[in-house]
Amino acid sequence: MFQPFEQPRQQEVFPSSSAPAFHPTPYLLDQSLLLDMTISVASLMQTYQGEMHQFVQLQNQRLVQTLLEQRNQHVESLLNNFQAKVAVLLKAKDDELTIAMMRQQELQEKLKTAEESKAMWESIAKQNEAQILSLRTVLQQIQQPQFSTNSGGAPISISSNSRMEVKKEMKPTKDGNDKIILPCKCCGSRNACQLLLPCRHLCTCKQCTDSLTACPVCSSKIAVNSKVLL
Template sequence: MAIQAQLYSDNTGFLDSGGNGHVNGGFNRFCFGHQWRQLQVQPQQQQLQIQQPENQGLCFENNGESVLFCQTMVSQVEEQRREIDQFIKSQNERLRLLLQEQRKQQVAAMAEKLESKATLLLSQKDAELVKATNKTMELQNLVNKLEMENQTWRRVAQENEAMVVSLNNTLGQLQQQNLVGCCFNNGVDDAESCCEETEEEEKNRGFVGTKTMMMVCKCCNSRSSCVLFLPCRHLCSCKDCAAFLDCCPVCSTAKKASIEALIS
């Protein structure tokens, strides 16, 4: 660039001198000046040729250092990337283990809580089962008791029914005896004569006496028998004596019950 500027200034001077009319002087200066300038330019060109390889070497050295620096930086970045990846992996593994342990603890706590609730519910159900079992046993005992009472009352009803039948039979016999006695007395009065009236009256008095002896109380021998003893079914006591008797005065059977017979 300096050489071109110098040549440009020389050319300008040549033109200026031509313009002023000094053609010969300007031409001489131009010719000799050009040779002189060539002599000055050659050392500069040689110096530039010498410096050019040096500059190229410096550029090559700078390029090598840049490549080495880039390789170093790439290796460092790669190493840092690997370290970061390893750190992230380790943190992920640590977080996974931590979450797994936390989940295990939560599951264990929940299981323990559920187990306590289940134990409480089972104990309550066991208590209810025991209570229901006891209630069932009580009901079963009550049913058995009611069955026994039912059988007892059925037996008592059968005994009472038999007693009623016996009383009806006894009352029928008594009524029949009274009817026979009345008919016998009426027939004797109508059939026999007046001369035989005294004899018949004595016989009738004897029959009535026998009947009276049959109906008299076997305990006091004064009042008429009106109480029927059970289970022997003997009509052998008056009402007053029956209250103090524990057994039948005829057969000495233990008295279980007594019924007052209404005999007209």
């Protein structure tokens, strides 16, 4: 069908010679071109597949690295939050422990103070007990007949171990009986009616005793005084 048109072209392209020449047909040219194109496409596809494979691997590596970084950041954030909460709890426990130790120290100090106060009050109680016993002894001695009815100018001894001696004066009362007068060692005008303890000296009146801190006879400190009715 194309022979009349193609023959002049073939003659122009391939001039005539004495030797016979190979004249490719259009079909062979198309096959050769198709083969070259197929090889080129296959090579391009192979190259493209290799590049795509490398790209996918690179993206996978980047994705894995990104995921690892995100996981590490998440874990680090969790650890930081956990450490912050633990630090708050530890601080609260430390504060509670400090408060408990302070309370324990306060209780120990209060206990020590209470023990000292107990010992002091026990000592005071023993002293008061001794003073009461001494006062009872003195009162018993005062209530003895020889103390109230002793006559003459002999001195009156308040107790067996007391060194104070007071001269007895006789003063008549309305009923005709004599009354013993023990003059105050301070003012000398009023009757001595206060028993000083622990020295057990009966030597001062009520008015003078209120302003005294030591016995006028032996200079010992006055712990307590008691009124004696003669």
